[in-house]
Amino acid sequence: MASEIIGPVDATKYPRYTEPSTFARLPRISDVPGADVRIVGVPFDSGVSYRPGARFGPSHVRAASKLLRPFNPALGVAPFATQQVADCGDIAVNPFNIDEAISTIDAAMTDLRKDGSTVLTIGGDHTIALPILRSLARDHGPVAVLHFDAHLDTWDTYFGSPYTHGTPFRRASEEGLIDMERSLHMGIRGPLYSKTDLEQDSVLGFQVIRSDDYEFDGVASIVERMRKRLDGGPVYVSIDIDVLDPAHAPGTGTPEAGGLTSRELLNTLRGLVGLDIVGADIVEVAPAYDHAEMTGIAAAHVGFELLSVLAANR
Numbered sequence: 001m002a003s004e005i006i007g008p009v010d011a012t013k014y015p016r017y018t019e020p021s022t023f024a025r026l027p028r029i030s031d032v033p034g035a036d037v038r039i040v041g042v043p044f045d046s047g048v049s050y051r052p053g054a055r056f057g058p059s060h061v062r063a064a065s066k067l068l069r070p071f072n073p074a075l076g077v078a079p080f081a082t083q084q085v086a087d088c089g090d091i092a093v094n095p096f097n098i099d100e101a102i103s104t105i106d107a108a109m110t111d112l113r114k115d116g117s118t119v120l121t122i123g124g125d126h127t128i129a130l131p132i133l134r135s136l137a138r139d140h141g142p143v144a145v146l147h148f149d150a151h152l153d154t155w156d157t158y159f160g161s162p163y164t165h166g167t168p169f170r171r172a173s174e175e176g177l178i179d180m181e182r183s184l185h186m187g188i189r190g191p192l193y194s195k196t197d198l199e200q201d202s203v204l205g206f207q208v209i210r211s212d213d214y215e216f217d218g219v220a221s222i223v224e225r226m227r228k229r230l231d232g233g234p235v236y237v238s239i240d241i242d243v244l245d246p247a248h249a250p251g252t253g254t255p256e257a258g259g260l261t262s263r264e265l266l267n268t269l270r271g272l273v274g275l276d277i278v279g280a281d282i283v284e285v286a287p288a289y290d291h292a293e294m295t296g297i298a299a300a301h302v303g304f305e306l307l308s309v310l311a312a313n314r
């Protein structure tokens with residue numbers, strides 16, 4: 001978008017632990033004339049059902065991203081050199097009113113995308129996926145949702161509330177925001193409330209690839225199944241960091257044993273090259289529980305892979 005792309009601060013001249021405090025030390029949006037990809041934080045966790053703290057996720061992931069380097073050897077791309085990426089800071093949302101917060105996020109996403117930019121969002125809890133999908137659907141129609149998570153997030157309500165981090169994809173399906181023939185959960189595991197959870201989830205338009213499938217089938221087979229399901233239109237990628245095993249991502253609100261490794265997740269994301277990715281989020285990073293910055297580092301690398309996919313697609 002810009003005639004001259006501005007990349008991250010040169011780490012050979014300015015130590016990584018210095019400013020700027022943006023994702024991967026990229027320029028702020030105010031420092032560039034425009035951006036192909038905009039990174040924005042949504043520090044909101046009023047929709048959580050267990051451990052709070054994801055409101056501090058955006059700043060934690062940015063801090064953990066300082067060690068990222070500009071070339072991705074796995075995909076053979078330099079994601080900051082072939083597209084202008086800029087950090088737009090955080091969206092200020094009301095922590096006491098979920099309905100108002102959802103409206104604020106929807107409006108902000110629409111504004112961020114108005115010049116054709118793709119937005120990578122750092123949460124925040126998973127409630128934020130609903131307003132993002134509302135914004136995208138107004139331009140693209142129903143989109144395929146590729147949802148990485150330990151949990152389905154298609155429950156109906158918690159304590160009578162329809163808007164929580166466990167309900168965004170039920171609401172999205174009910175509102176006609178998702179492509180019910182192409183949407184997919186990845187990494188699902190752990191106990192459910194009832195067998196009907198899976199039955200209802202299928203009706204809402206999702207297929208499921210379980211965490212155990214990685215053990216039995218391998219990453220290559222998983223990627224093939226994923227691409228077959230997603231092919232044919234726009235795709236939104238939503239990544240709850242608890243898709244990773246707590247050994248790899250302890251800093252999250254609802255950890256479940258038996259999850260993916262960081263390597264499995266990163267290799268799966270690389271399989272998205274060539275698909276029409278119209279946006280993505282990384283959510284549920286809760287730094288208060290994050291030993292040695294493990295979760296923040298994993299999330300930062302997830303963001304780097306997503307940016308690399310977008311660069312490869314260009």
